[in-house]
Amino acid sequence: MFHFSNIIRTKGDPKIVEGGPSLKQPADQLARALGWFSIGLGVVELFAPRRVTHTLGMEGRETLVRAFGVREIMAGIMSLSVEKNAGLWARVGGDGLDAAALLSGLTSDNPKKGNIALALLMVGGIAVLDYRAAQDTKPRRPPRDARRKLYPNRSGFPKGIESVRTAARQIAAHAGQNEVKQGDERRVP
16 A cells, blocks of 8 residues: 655655554544535635625625635634634534525525525534534533542652651751751851
């Protein structure tokens, strides 16, 4: 099997012969796919808003489409980051805004109502995926009634707190003897 990463390896580096199973959970893979989809859609909305508005019969709303494009790109970047859950919830909220904007274009005088209906169906389907991914990637916290782990007997010292106290007393006693020996040269108040 051919791997692109083998191209840039130097002569002594080991070659990739076979790839193993992915360590990413399905929810993380879905979040990643939605993040890239969001970035792609955002780029289209940002750089080709006239084509989008013409397809939907909503001419004159190019600025709104550009703003939605920026929002999509930002949500996509967040979905690809460590805080993917925040990005996915931003996508869910954005799906609601998209649906509201599409519904405003669903008027009787719009000749492209069929395109808007199709876009609404797609937004609804993607909203379900966004919601599912946001639910699956939320931070896991223990239930409120779960018993908390307490460690009152641990001190952080491998030999226990008493061994540390003993060592401190020995150091203090040794320091006191040194002061007595040097009493002629130095006065201790």
